[in-house]
Amino acid sequence: MSWDCGLRYMFSVPPVLQQGSMCILHDKEDLSRLEMVQKLAKDGCRFLQTHSKGPERTSEPQSDEAARVCLRERGHDVLVLQRISSEQPALSASARGGGREEARNRRYVVVSGTPEKILEHLLNDLTLDDDQGTTQGKESDTLLDDFLLTYPVFMSTSDLCQALLGHYCTKRYRGKEDRKEALERKQKVLHLVSQWMALCKDFLREDEHVKLFMKSLYRYILDDLYEHPALETDVRELQKLYQLHRRHTVDEYSPQRKSKALKENGLHSRGTQRETKEVLCHVYITMDSYLSMRTHTGVVAQELLQAVAERMDVPLRELVLVAVTYPGGRLLLQPLDRVFSDSVRPVGRLHVCRKDLGEVLNPFTDNSELQQRTARMLSLNTWDVAVALTNFDWTIFDSIHEQELVYFTFSRHSSSSHTVALELLLQRFNEVQLWVMTEVLLCPTLCKRVQLIKKFIKIAAHCKAQRNLNCFFAIIMGLNTAAVSRLSQTWEKIPGKFKKLFSELETITDPSLNHKAYRDSFKKMKAPKIPFPPLLLKDITFIHEGNKTFHDNLVNFEKLHMIADTVRLIRQCQKDHMGNGITQKSSSEVRAYIDYLHIIDNQQTLFELSHRLEPRA
Incomplete structure (x- = not known):
């Protein structure tokens, strides 16, 4: 039979949403399976059975629609999950730190949802072992990887940073959150950040939003170390991944001894100066032929001329480097002039000419x-x-x-x-x-x-x-x-x-x-x-x-x-x-x-x- 459940979240939500959320479940066994149901407050939760009776349950496999769970807020779907069978059993209740009586072998994957709810489900789906490591199933690993690879499609890096900071700092709506639950919530966020930084390597290192986010998160962790010493492991992991620098011990970050100046200078991102990058530089020797040269962004005109002279067997003293700019202007580059701008683009279409501005090579000449x-x-x-x-x-x-x-x-x-x-x-x-x-x-x-x-x-x-x-x-x-x-x-x-x-x-x-x-x-x-x-x-x-x-x-x-x-x-x-x-x-x-x-x-x-x-x- 189908169930309509009026459910109230423990999560921090805007006042306009605090009157309740609606979750439509198509299988009564789903009630003990969903993380969103497990985390709900006990008060204000109503289970309403509809008068309509569905067909009796059979041994035949359910359709995709029957195995889906929709979370609704303010009359609109905000998250759709698909129930799947997992070959690997989930963790026991003791490992999860929750109130689950026994491990189940079915999990839920995201079908669709709002960016915020997808991230919320992803964090809820993470599981921590006693050593603060993660022991997730294959589906959770895949969901996390899918999200981190494709989030730019539906949210900016800045939005993701703000959302993660919000989840790290937020306090659950209604009811009390004990220290163990708060620590687990923070560790889940930190694990996701660690996975993100490990996945992106240097890809986002120069992103200003990421720099600010890491500095802010690092500050928040230092604030929490006094209350949650177990976060020290996570701090070390972040330091290793993003080259965060700690000059002092954990004890020195107690509320009585914290230094604001120290925390302001706690982030030392690797590569503060933009490293030179390898590029393929096109140097035209005729109007329709060029030398493709493997070089670096800091190359100067003299280096390119030297390479062209050697490759074309032409005396260097006879050559000049000209940048043709739109709409047809010519800029004669001096020997020490840089060829690439800060945007890693050449200053113009580069031409090597003889000093009389003639072509270096005529491709139709059998020379x-x-x-x-x-x-x-x-x-x-x-x-x-x-x-x-x-x-x-x-x-x-x-x-x-x-x-x-x-x-x-x-x-x-x-x-x-x-x-x-x-x-x-x-x-x-x-x-x-x-x-x-x-x-x-x-x-x-x-x-x-x-x-x-x-x-x-x-x-x-x-x-x-x-x-x-x-x-x-x-x-x-x-x-x-x-x-x-x-x-x-x-x-x-x-x-x-x-x-x-x-x-x-x-x-x-x-x-x-x-x-x-x-x-x-x-x-x-x-x-x-x-x-x-x-x-x-x-x-x-x-x-x-x-x-x-x-x-x-x-x-x-x-x-x-x-x-x-x-x-x-x-x-x-x-x-x-x-x-x-x-x-x-x-x-x-x-x-x-x-x-x-x-x-x-x-x-x-x-x-x-x-x-x-x-x-x-």
């Missing part, structure tokens, strides 16, 4: 430089090239945080500083693809072009062997572009075994059946490994566009769980449990070549080069 670049590429060992490409990609991929995919999907049209590493890896994929095309189409002689394509096929195979699917896809797709694949005379000269190998590698890039060939192959690879990022983003976009983010003003948490489940692939790929390190020592000569790729990014120019090599019949 000695083109002959030298082909000979240089052909002299490199294919395995070493694959190693250098993989090391480069891994440096970027290992710095990607799962939340970057969430920000990229939901904030695509706004420039976000939260997607720097992800955008860098996507940029690298495009550059490697264009680099393959550029190298082949700038090779003037047929026999050397054949050798070059054979070399790229071997490099692609080596990248796959090194579990770098980013570069693998880039090389195969570069060879499959129209400007390269139309070179029939060149492909006819490719030996049969290389054509067979290329065909086998192409099969993995086949998009049919939702990229089944790639997914099966990638799944068999051991971590660490580098995935194909565009497909990962496609999966998340499919979930995002196929499901509403809000239902009746409630956050659709089922959608966010699917997204969190997808972005967790990043974490799984970055782990190295078995010591299968992906990086290897690479040749300095090869590394110097790979760090400065010459790329033509104009498709029309690439096609003109292609037709110049093999004119249309």
Whole structure:
């Protein structure tokens, strides 16, 4: 039968809500199962049986609707939970510190709710052991991880900080809260914060809201240490995660001896000065071709000119660096001028010119430089090239945080500083693809072009062997572009075994059946490994566009769980449990070549080069 229960919360609620909350339960056994029911005040709680009689309970499994519990406030749903069976029994009442008579084997997961109620349920669902550690079930772990990965979709970091401070400092509405309950509530908040900081690593370290939040929370903990000495363990954990600095012992933080100045200076965030970051800098040597240079945000004009001069075999004294600004102005950069602004953006489109402002290289001229670049590429060992490409990609991929995919999907049209590493890896994929095309189409002689394509096929195979699917896809797709694949005379000269190998590698890039060939192959690879990022983003976009983010003003948490489940692939790929390190020592000569790729990014120019090599019949 169905039950309507008029229930009053013990939680602190606004006066307008203090007249009661309504919780609709579809199964009377749910009454002893819900954390929200367990924590209710005894007074003012009414159980009302309706006159309508439902069907007798059978052994058949219940529908999803029958297994759902809705919490209502002021006539509106604020939290919808789904009952699921858990393989792992819940903790006993003594471990929970509550009044539960026996452990049950069913739990509740969030279907939808308001941000505040989702967070409240998450905190209530946490369980603490006697050593203040957590021993949660798989569902609680997943809920916490889902929430921390996807909260930017429905609430700002500032709102989350304020909500956590509120839960830490609040006092339960009606009735008394003993010291044990207060300590447990505070420890749950601190555990969530510890998980958040551990998950985000340095991702939010520069966020001003997080800095202020950690300073305030740290202050509150110091205030509570006198009454709750058990919080000392949590203090140490926060110090370790966020580089909080304690100069004195716990006793010195008693109410009689606390120093306000000390607490004001208690937060020392790691990296007070913004660290220099690695970037891919484009330095144009013609109007439609550039050198992609791996450098840092503090680089000056002289360093870039030196690198270009060495790569292009042009005397440094003949070159100048010009920043072309919108709408067409030119700024001549002096040797010690910084190239990047504080926003990690170049001061303009960077061009290296001769001092007479002429181009450094004419791509249509069959000159000695083109002959030298082909000979240089052909002299490199294919395995070493694959190693250098993989090391480069891994440096970027290992710095990607799962939340970057969430920000990229939901904030695509706004420039976000939260997607720097992800955008860098996507940029690298495009550059490697264009680099393959550029190298082949700038090779003037047929026999050397054949050798070059054979070399790229071997490099692609080596990248796959090194579990770098980013570069693998880039090389195969570069060879499959129209400007390269139309070179029939060149492909006819490719030996049969290389054509067979290329065909086998192409099969993995086949998009049919939702990229089944790639997914099966990638799944068999051991971590660490580098995935194909565009497909990962496609999966998340499919979930995002196929499901509403809000239902009746409630956050659709089922959608966010699917997204969190997808972005967790990043974490799984970055782990190295078995010591299968992906990086290897690479040749300095090869590394110097790979760090400065010459790329033509104009498709029309690439096609003109292609037709110049093999004119249309």
